[in-house]
Amino acid sequence: MSNANTHSELDLRADGVRITRQRLAILHVLREASDHPRAEDILTRARQQDPSVSQATVYRTLAILEKAGTVQRNEFDGAGARFELADRQHHDHLIDLDTGVVVEFHSPRIEQLQAEIAAELGYDIERHRLELYGRKST
Amino acid sequence: MSNANTHSELDLRADGVRITRQRLAILHVLREASDHPRAEDILTRARQQDPSVSQATVYRTLAILEKAGTVQRNEFDGAGARFELADRQHHDHLIDLDTGVVVEFHSPRIEQLQAEIAAELGYDIERHRLELYGRKST
DNA sequence: AGCGAAATGCAAATGCTTCTCAATCTTGAT
């Protein structure tokens, strides 16, 4: 509710993003979600708060929020993209192959190694993508 | 041509994969390619050897070869999937954001760290995906 | 050579995402 979010409505408005009823509903869904929902899930949940939200608006809003740095889009293996707020620390993902559950993790050492490797190859990294796919060990 | 390939036609036949004219053409394309071609590129090139190859067969064959472990499918950011023979050592990819060129690399240390992280989270890794997106450093 | 199963081409169908366009909102200025 009263969330000291880095990407508040005020921040967004300052970025030239108009605050509409639909966008508030979508932002609300993202703030409540902890499961990296798909566009379709976001649509369903947003409609609970505002039944007028359409599919097109969900996609358009997610694209705008991604550009504004508020949302991160993840394209894991399998079906469509899954979204999350980008306001926390950078992290990578481990996807449970049995349940689809996504676990977040962060490894400065891996990031460090990535930068070293890229440098050896003569490149500067702009971004990366690291996903582990596995199953609970018994 | 005379390629001591791990995934020869003989190996494939032993795996119950029928060797058809079209599949030979597609395999040939993959053996010659060093640029991680897309399905569409593979179709075009395969047709030079056998004009009868269809789009559907390219996709079906790639799926079969992937299942047989002969082909690796890569879904980099942006457009469709890009394919390569899977007969060499496992490797990850660095994608040049300016040219689309794909550079391969391998880091045992990163793999090691990945396994450690997964273990800490209570998981066994089945596969992973590591892609670096960057630009040539000046 | 002959058979049955598997593979193929074509075209239609998918699934996710984006676009078109007329109608409706937001916002900054009055």
Next chain:
DNA sequence: ATCAAGATTGAGAAGCATTTGCATTTCGCT
């Protein structure tokens, strides 16, 4: 508060890469 100008929206059509249904052809074994 009110207004005008431009941004945003809903609904459905369109896009794109990939997959599938089905009648026909081909492979691989006898």
